[in-house]
Amino acid sequence: MYVSKKKALLFLLLLLGLFLPLGREARAEGAQISGVVWLEKTVDGAYNNESGLAGATVALAQRQENGEEKRLASVTTDKDGAFAFSVSQAGEYRLLIDLPEDYYFTLPGTASAALPAQGSSSATPYFSLTDGQFAVKNIGACRASAAVTAIA
Secondary structure, rough: OOOOHHHHHHHHHHHHHHHHHHHHHHHOOEEEEEEEEEOOOOOOOOOOOOOEOOEEEEEEEOOOOOOEEEEEEEEOOOOOOOEEEEEOOOOOEEEEEOOOOOEEOOOOOOOOOOOOOOOOEEEEOEEEEEOOOOEEEEEEEEOOOOOOOOOO
């Protein structure tokens, strides 16, 4: 059976036209990281839909192939304590967090992604992101409290 080159090329283009759009829609590029810096009220380390903390600075850093860290972006949490980042490639990332004055990080618990810290600056451990992934990293904060220690 003889098929002309013109018909074969037309058939091939038709097949490519049918399958290429499916491949583009199925392949997601980049990833997203979002979360809330919340104000801990129950002192249990769990995020119980407590109110968000506005004014915290959250920066996104990526671990480079040579092991060095590169800061990619920085945002200030909104009135609800929310923040979000989009990244264009898979990789190892972490968040660097600076809380407003008189706020500190809550005790590590089941919900706070921040590492234990003394003071108002901390970071999350590195985490991997793959193309199309959506990661949530919530950060617990508490207000400085006045404590009196009596020595008898």
